Amino acid sequence: MKKKVLIAAIAAIFIGTYACKKEKDAVYNPTALTVEVPAFVKKYVGAMPSPPDNQLTAEGVALGRMLFYEKLLSNNRTISCASCHEQKNAFDDRRPFSKGTNGAEGNRNAMAIINAAWDKQFFWDGRRASLEGQAHDPVTNPIEMANNWTEVVSRLQSNMLYPTLFFKAFGTKTIDSNLAMKAIAQFERTLVSFDSRFDKYYHLGDTTVFTAQEKSGFNIFTGKGMCNNCHLMNTLLTDHEFKNNGLDAAPADAGLMKFTGIASDRGKFKVPTLRNIAMTAPYMHDSRFTTLEQVVNFYSTGIQQSSPNIDEHMPAFGNGLNLTSQEQSDLVVFLKTFTDQAFLKDPDFSDPH
Ligand code: HEC
Ligand code: HEC
Incomplete structure (x- = not known):
């Protein structure tokens, strides 16, 4: 239509x-x-x-x-x-x-x-x-x-x-x-963009589209990783809020505070959607990570609990989730299921000139 x-x-x-x-x-x-x-x-x-x-x-x-x-x-x-x-x-x-x-x-x-x-x-x-x-x-x-x-x-x-x-x-x-x-x-x-393999698996209930490893990654994302506290499963994979996920003890960029001027907003950044995340490297507001492996490694061992205004969901992790290397690669494999090939190639979105 x-x-x-x-x-x-x-x-x-x-x-x-x-x-x-x-x-x-x-x-x-x-x-x-x-x-x-x-x-x-x-x-x-x-x-x-x-x-x-x-x-x-x-x-x-x-x-x-x-x-x-x-x-x-x-x-x-x-x-x-x-x-x-x-x-x-x-x-x-x-x-x-x-x-x-x-x-x-x-x-x-x-x-x-x-x-x-x-x-x-x-x-x-x-x-x-x-x-x-x-x-x-x-x-x-x-x-x-x-x-x-x-x-x-x-x-x-x-x-x-x-x-x-x-x-x-x-x-x-x-x-x-x-x-x-x-x-x-x-x-x-x-x-x-709502046509990824993740949508088929999770929203349309076709459990055959995921490999065992992707299923394991899904379970970490929604389970012990608690990624869905902020990157919501409500189809958008973001809560559209501004949060500090604990990247730095002393953030170089004030983030939301730059706009609001409110000290309790220091270090908060927009929670980005994870849709098509495999296509959008590098990662974080300052591009500090070049791969999803590095991102997952950060959530596993790099969280700075002394970061100002760190989100209430992060303390549960200590310095990170301490995922095994197998769990880390399962999570990365799962993140790649957010890729929506139809979106990336939709002719309606291309250069009309
Ligand atoms: C030179 C590169 C560049 C050009 C050209 C550019 N952008 Fe951006 N765009 C960025 C950067 C960098 C950011 C993030 C900046 C920030 O947060 O301070 C951004 C952010 C955005 C966002 C915010 C997305 C979100 O989720 O909050 C939108 C929408 C956007 N750009 C649309 C546009 C449009 C429309 C144009 C053309 C009129 C445009 N951009 C031109 C680099 C660019
Ligand atoms: C407390 C909320 C919160 C939780 C929980 C959380 N994130 Fe994030 N995530 C964020 C915020 C905020 C950013 C952007 C931070 C920045 O750039 O300063 C982000 C950025 C990312 C990015 C980079 C996105 C981009 O476009 O650069 C990835 C990938 C990511 N998160 C994956 C995960 C995974 C996987 C988990 C679970 C292990 C997780 N997140 C848990 C809030 C959260």
């Missing part, structure tokens, strides 16, 4: 481009779009939330997809959102620190964009409260796109394609930055 609407929208773009005469008479008649999710998702976390002032339409999503892959957004036209959020990496960046247009690097790992429609706070420190608001920042961030929205709007306005695409999506050929951010957010909401 979703695919059909999108194909219709893409066809409309081509017809729109080549049949300029007809364009004058174009009518604003967007097609409402619902992203279908499996019943188990609806059961645990409900249908996809969609803000009343930015309901998904096929035309809005098609425009957002163009903008997500649009290098005009960056000052020297060299990078798009997708340069740091690549589909094959579950919309994450494999580099420890992404490079902006001027070659500058930040000090935080980029974040995967997966099932973000259900999320309410964005960035490692939660400083943005909507996908629309988030989409503003990379354009102006000096270490990312190093541009300004006035310039972006004027580039889009004088482009052959965009005025028509904005008209189809929002009923106006006069482009403004808020409409661009709305369209990008619409596209991001369509990036849903």
Whole structure:
């Protein structure tokens, strides 16, 4: 269903481009779009939330997809959102620190964009409260796109394609930055991933899809590892909260406190989803771990109990879970079952340019 609407929208773009005469008479008649999710998702976390002032339409999503892959957004036209959020990496960046247009690097790992429609706070420190608001920042961030929205709007306005695409999506050929951010957010909401082997095993009850080792890893994740205290089994594999999992006795990055200014938030970071985790290395907000083995080893022996504001679930572990090497490799093997090949290759999410 979703695919059909999108194909219709893409066809409309081509017809729109080549049949300029007809364009004058174009009518604003967007097609409402619902992203279908499996019943188990609806059961645990409900249908996809969609803000009343930015309901998904096929035309809005098609425009957002163009903008997500649009290098005009960056000052020297060299990078798009997708340069740091690549589909094959579950919309994450494999580099420890992404490079902006001027070659500058930040000090935080980029974040995967997966099932973000259900999320309410964005960035490692939660400083943005909507996908629309988030989409503003990379354009102006000096270490990312190093541009300004006035310039972006004027580039889009004088482009052959965009005025028509904005008209189809929002009923106006006069482009403004808020409409661009709305369209990008619409596209991001369509990036849903619920089709991993884990889903077949756990949510659809097909116990044949797991090997004995994967089952053992699952039992550690939900049992003695208590990973699901924070990376919830409610289909999203995150509780969307900000917590300190005990990485450092003295955190170099204040995390949530940077945004709230509250001392009890020091060292807390967004609990990331574990969906497609095998595709999103390196790990943690500062990319300190390059492999899942290292992550599991940290939870096994590296927890810093003196870390400020450490989460209440962590003290139960002492310096870690003290997993045997067999248990550690079982857990790693299980984490790889969160990979959703259909998501990584979905043609609806690829570069439309
Ligand atoms: C130069 C690399 C780079 C570019 C370009 C970039 N991002 Fe990001 N993105 C990051 C990094 C790094 C973070 C985490 C930063 C932080 O937490 O301080 C991030 C975080 C995000 C998040 C938050 C995810 C979450 O779960 O909280 C979203 C959404 C996002 N980016 C979307 C976009 C969009 C949309 C664009 C284009 C308008 C874009 N990004 C361009 C590197 C980049
Ligand atoms: C108290 C809550 C909590 C528990 C329990 C927990 N985690 Fe985490 N996890 C987090 C937080 C918070 C982060 C991000 C920390 C950061 O970057 O500063 C994280 C990060 C991760 C990452 C890296 C994700 C990324 O995108 O970089 C992996 C993998 C992970 N956890 C796996 C596990 C496993 C496996 C377990 C069980 C052994 C577990 N977690 C238990 C809160 C938790």
